[in-house]
Amino acid sequence: MDSTNLLLVGLPGAGKSTYLTALWAVEKDGKSNHLLSCDGLPSESSYIDGMRDNWMDLKVVRRTTFAEPMEIIIPMKSRETEVSLNLSLPDFKGEVFQKLLDNIEPEDVKNWCCKSNGILFMLNINSSSPCILHDQISGDS
Secondary structure, three states, X not given: OEEEEEEEEOOOOOOHHHHHHHHHHHHOOOOOOOOEEEOXXXXXXXXXXXXXXHHHOOOOOOOOOOOOOEEEEEEEEEOOOOOEEEEEEEEOOHHHHHHHHOOXXXXXXXXXXXXXXXXXXXXXXXXXXXXXXXXXXXXXX
């Protein structure tokens, strides 16, 4: 089965883990009828199931605190083409991406960038420090 690797990028508090949790909550039963839907359970789902349980109970989804990212692999299938693939997403903690703004390239992020088919970049516009990226970008002009 082909694997599609997406790098989920965002600073701390951007909602990366919450997004993964919501995606899993919607797709877990495989009955969403989306064009691309879950086609079975990941080989290991206890990590994301725990976050899903909190999300379903309207509790705050815990922040990722692991030094190494948890890789979440969700089997998916296209409703139109019947093509199956594994959607592979790493759950990095946001501080890893903060290092990129300081021109530090963590090796695990570099490796994921090399093997990724796409990047989903998330921003939290309600952050207590909304100018963090603006300051970095405007300083480079």
